[in-house]
Amino acid sequence: MRLKITLNRTSRQRMLPMDYQYLISAWIYKVLKQADKDFASFLHEKGYGLSDTKLYKLFCFSRLDFGKPKMWKERKLFEIKEQEITLQISFDVSEAATHFIKGLFMSQEFYLGDRFNGIDFKVTSVEALAEPEFSETMHYRLQTPWVVSYKPEGRKYAQYLKPNEPMFNTLSVKHLKEKFLNTRKDGTIETPIVLKLCGPSKRSGFLVKSGTNKETRVVGNIFDFELQAPIELQKMLWNAGVSEKSSSGFGWCEVNNKQMDN
Structure with missing residues (x-):
């Protein structure tokens, strides 16, 4: 909604x-x-x-x-x-x-x-x-950064990945899958989730809890992408964002109608 x-x-x-x-x-x-x-x-x-x-x-x-x-x-x-x-x-x-x-x-x-x-x-x-008409293959354009974080062993702080780093795609799909399965009583995913970036990406981020002792800069990436996934999962990301920290305004996306028409 x-x-x-x-x-x-x-x-x-x-x-x-x-x-x-x-x-x-x-x-x-x-x-x-x-x-x-x-x-x-x-x-x-x-x-x-x-x-x-x-x-x-x-x-x-x-x-x-x-x-x-x-x-x-x-x-x-x-x-x-x-x-x-x-x-x-x-x-x-x-x-x-x-x-x-x-x-x-x-x-x-x-x-x-x-x-x-x-x-x-x-x-x-x-x-x-109104919701868009969803299908199992959708094209989106990010309006706020998609955050993918990874904390290497022995490091105090998380590392914010770029789309060209090997783990970015794997962790992105893993997050979407877990987010869906852990919030649906009868949720199942029987087909692979496939994420494909379309074009260049732009590094972007902003401060969270600015002005407090917990202030931190969270960094993500803005890009266009294609997602192959069940329709119910497409609806979830439309309503809940695709990213980590979506409740802080990360991972807001719109349907890319130009790509959908191609």
Whole structure:
């Protein structure tokens, strides 16, 4: 389920931190908590899952659509002139939950920013978007980075892989498969999952928990890709993102219609 949320600036502030993704994730959890503390706590602490060792937070969100802002690179800020901007949020939930979740975001008023810079917004509309027509072979275009991490033995920190590294494809497919099987009671995958990159990739990332003692930069890659997989798995990645850390805004993708038509 994807929602298109329209936000209206309600103050004169224009400056927004460039690494705003974590701020959006925190706002989503806050909205859920206001409506259902138990559900929000479950989503944040455990996520969905059938296994004690593999639990996932099955939602994702897009970048903010705010036109062409002025960039203050030295201050790591966007200066946003648009009065109205949009954001898409997706949840991998049953159809019955659509109206409930849609209602949670209606008329929300909130501040998006840190202690120094941010903007006050009000939600003016929430629209449920139609799903594309899925098939077992789909072409996608990433809008936010696909993160694939690997922690070599003896190293303190994880290594973020590039698509041309041997383990990237293997770990990507493994993650998608586990994410699907561990969140479906009767989920099965009887055919191989095949991931194929289409064209060049671009390294991209952003800070998570910026301004805190847990601040870290997460790095992934943006590229077009073809995926051969069961239709139900295609739906899952559409609603939950393809990447690790999807609940922090990584792995948001759109159907690449140009490739689909070829």
